[in-house]
Amino acid sequence: MKWQHALKDYKHYLKIERGLSQNSINNYVLDIYKLINYLEENSITISPIYIPHNIIQTFLYEASKTLNARSQSRLISGLRSFFSYLVFEDYRGTNPLDHIESPKIGRKLPDTLSTKEIDQLIAAIDLSKPQGERNRAILETLYSCGLRVSELTNLKLSDLFFDEGFIKVTGKGDKQRFVPIEKSTQKFINIYRNEVRTHINIQPEYKDTLFLNRRGKQLTRAMIFTIIKQLAVKINLNKSISPHTFRHSFATHLLENGADLRAIQLMLGHESITTTEVYMHIDRSHLKNVLMEFHPRK
Template sequence: MLNHIYLKEFGVYLKLERGFSQNSVDAYLNDVSKLTQFYEQLELSKSAKDITHQELVQFISWLNELGMLPGTQARVISGIKSYFGFLLIEELITADPTEDLEPPKLSRKLPDVLHLHEINQITAAIDLSKAEGIRSRAMLEVLYGCGLRVTEMISLRLSNLHVNEEYIKVLGKGNKERIVPIGTEALKHISIYVNEVRNKLTIKVGNEDFIFLNQKGSQISRISVFTMVKALASQAGITKSISPHTFRHSFATHLIEGGADLRAVQAMLGHVSITTTEVYTHLDNEYLQGMVKQYHPRS
């Protein structure tokens, strides 16, 4: 139904022009394949240029009947929109049937956020007499102090650390580079880790520039960071669902609570769309409501 040559070209477009990873490309192609399955189920054979808006509305209903969750439906529709957008750019179709196609409404779940005293509880649970404890403290200070994704943190390089200027270069999603300020507390603990722990490791070839290494001298893994955070939260008696990403959420929330500009927070987080960052304004509203309930005599 959907021309396989076009799909192959779509994959190349996503990888080379959009900078998507192979996993993301595969996910988009899988989303488009759902549309092929829909027409096969109807025993219809159509080329992309013959697909109508009304048929795509029926396609969304079909996804719903399959029991697909709204979030998954929205992702599939996003993939379909990207595919037809590509066909339009390449002038392989003359009109985009996905225009005005509405995805299901999503209820946005607010992420868990740590209060400052909870972050202090977690860092206090670290055994700084051990090498891994010194590394854990440095990593947590970077996660919370810079709002990085865990993949961004484990990929940090010594050459991306600008101590005198107090900023780091971060390679984010889609291989997009951004500049993020880094505070004195994070810099202090990185320095302690590098000088007291990292310098004593036998570093494997190809890992010389990564800041955070495992005991074997290789780049530390995502799983190791997740395990470390879960263990420390448990030791600190934190009952919330905690992951490395929780420190990123806390970074953004605390900035906005303190009056930081939303656009500045967006830039530091590396969000493409301001709407992604706006979730933290909802968190801020909850914080303000809490303050009124706690301190206002009429609440």
Template sequence: MEWNETIENFSNFLKFERNFSDNTLDAYIRDIRKFKTYAEENLESAKPKTISYEDLQEYLVQQSKQKISERTQARWISSIKSFFKFLLEEEIREDNPATLLEGPKLGLYLPDTLSTEDIERITKSIDISTDLGIRNQCMIEVLYGCGLRVSELIDLKISDINFKEGFIKVEGKGKKIRFVPLAKYTSKLIKNYIENVRINNKINKKYEDILFLNSRGSAMSRVIVFIIIKELAEKAGIRKNISPHTFRHSFATHLLQNGADLRFIQEMLGHSSITTTEIYTHLKTEELHDVILKYHPRNI
């Protein structure tokens, strides 16, 4: 079985049997295609069923020399392990050469967050005298006010917004549905955008129900949302390296700081495991550590 056919079968397996989200699926397949290119260029006649443990080790050594982050290296190994486990289960191979691969030891990952003051500075830097500014302000407030992933933001439908009851229906990773409360302030901004800005767009029929549209009347792309946020942060004088996900982290952190139950936050974020949500307790502990060092009389 050749590379392309094997990778296609692996992709279908991840999508339909493992229920991977589009973003995770793309990352895994991109990793395997990168390894395929390496194998074709450096390993004579290497096919999925003939790759050895030594081949995999050498590939990872070469990749590590490129000064790629440990987190990315860890994902490469996860992708490769999943790929060869799939080949074993499908009886394409009789062994799994990736079994003994070890990833880099990752420290605790604490996501960057914004303070409420930072978020105010960003929103106030938006020129809301323009249609574009009104849309961008609304996007930022929905990201922060509802704790959405960027993919959830750009896929959000008008029909999924219940203004009367005050919540939005969100389809998250693995097509899991959750319901997120909609604050009156955020609801007001969405209504204003729909009634006074979005209505002026010449809307592509395919995207008639999508909330946030670009100037061509089509859905926003992830890249454009990233660019908008980078530009707004720079304009507001925020020096942190932020992304759409930073607003999601800030949403969770501020809820925890104000006394919200961790399981409530888990539900709002759409985390399948409470372990994922518990990262925010570390953020709170780190904040407490800084406060003690700053204000305790023994540290003055």
């Protein structure tokens, strides 16, 4: 079996069997290409079926010279997944990554914003410009619905169910969920829809896309990052923030105000409750308050 053949089958497996998004598939495949490039650079000709443990170990050693611990762990995880697939399909008998340990990395807690900082960022938006109403609606939606940036940019007019108080969100692996949306956020979206979006010369393929640039096309992920970074500079916010920071803040603030972890998981679209826990700063004082309020022996 050649590498390209194995990669083609693997990508099909990730899409159909695992239901991963194209972004996730690209990241998995990138790890395999790093190994393939290493083999080519060192004139090593060997099939993925027969590549031994020692070659992969040498490759990882070389890679560790330029990668931090977190990137090394990600690379090992990607390779392990690929070879596990080959074992699952009976192409190989063993996984050559079985006895290779990932480097120890600390759990990275996400940055969050306080409600005051979120208010300051939104207040810094210049509403005298048409894109100001759009940007306010974007930040309000990111925070009040806890969306990923890709979920925001892909949001459609047909996904808005304001009468019912929900929006339909298409997440990773094209999995859909309904997320509650507050009246205030609905108001800001409607202002943008009715007073700004209607005056844009919209390209035919983006007629149903909610948030558009001035050329009538879908906003890019990079543009959302730029909007937020510029606002952070404007208010002298000394934090490294991104669109995902609003998602972290959404989850953290809900938890701190007593929301159920399972409900937060459903709104975020996490398959595992463990992922939801990692996303949030669960401080000790909050846990103590929960115990004191709900324990039968309080």
